[in-house]
Amino acid sequence: MGSSKESSANYFRTFTKGFWSQNAALVLLLGMCPTLAVTTSAFNGMGMGMATTAVLLGSNIIISLIAGLIPKKVRIPAYIVVIATLVTLVDMFMAAYSPELHSELGLFIPLIVVNCIILGRAEAFASKSENNVLQSLLDGLGMGLGFALTLFILGAIREILGNGTITVFKYTTTIIKFTVYHKEIINPILVFILAPGAFITLGFLLGLKNYIDNLLEN
């Protein structure tokens, strides 16, 4: 790394690439299972994204710290042990402190273990010797938040089109939910809540992203 100005710009790029240019769900197309399955409401999408961010942050930091100590041949099992431990911890703490979210996402939390984003970032970024801990941290945070934002948008679109509402926050009895239109007046398009709606919405989002990229290039 050269001057401090150059390196700070570098850090900034490491953080922001997860939101657009290397967005996990829209560009790398990693973690499709939670992307498609959990985004039935805006809040569910965000919750899953946040849980992924927490695990990604932790795994990136730990793996960046211990990468030099692990022999190359056993690095994948070592990463998986680290990730699985973190996921189980997130699962336990979520069950203890946010049971509502846990009951909604319960099935998908253990799936974070096999979520390619996390192992992908560990292998492709955090374990590289040229990236230090701070960079790995920023990478994890950026990637995770970008993923969460994408899931939130995906969930919001599906919820608005399929149910006419948008759930922003939910904890025990506190639910912040906006009604966009009344079901009695406009019949919601149910298919968007169901599995095919996930594919349709994701397809359109991918197309939109590529379209904007093309516009920016020209």
Add this chain to the structure above:
Amino acid sequence: MNNTLKMVISLTIITAVAAAALAFGNFVTRDKIKAQAKAKAARAVKKIFPSCQNPVEKKVITPKGKKTAVFLCKGGKKAFVFSSKSAPDISSPYGGTIKLMIGLDNKDVIKGVQVVKQSETPGLGANLTEKDFLDQFKNLSLKTGGIAVKKDDPAGKIDAISGATITSRSVASIVRSALLFNNKKLKKLTRNANKRTRKGKKSGSRSKRRNQPIDPSKLKYKKNIQNYKIIRKQIRKKIYNAKERMHKNKAEKDGKPADVRKRKGGR
């Protein structure tokens, strides 16, 4: 050789640290997770019976052999958890398990139904938690009947959630078999609980005490056997008498067969 050893050691260290972290996490969250589950059930009871303070919690075995919680309130009110996996004859929900908290008054009439756990499709089946749907079960009982989806049963009084008939059907069948379960097992429980609370204040009238069954553990062994012999004699006598009476009746009937046939055949 040296390399292999290095691999083994590093993996061992990593897994050991991971195990320690998990043990710590479990230690911190274990009680909290249990408390959350309990608090959720308590909240559901409170929603059904807002006046119920400190209900007595009991465990009962469901028809499928699993434990479930019953909360007994004053005045014979009770609320208990019943899930789609509690009894064999429940029509299964669309996804996962539905757990309901069902509140009954002292006449076994439904006073409220709350959803404790569900994993139905959000936007469709998950609307079962809405008040409009659950309130339909209020004031129904086995006597009034009608705990069925209108679509399935012309006598049913439950409007299905739009686009989620399977879920609605499952909820109705859970409630129905919960009431049957209540008739079979829980009625006794409430009665006993009420007795106990009464006992604390007053030990009951003399006639009530007399009617209470004899506790065999309090009797001496010989007395017990004597009692048993006497009872057996009495029963034998009763059976003998009954048999004799039957023979007599039969003889009478055989004597006038025309009458019997007339009564049996009708028109």
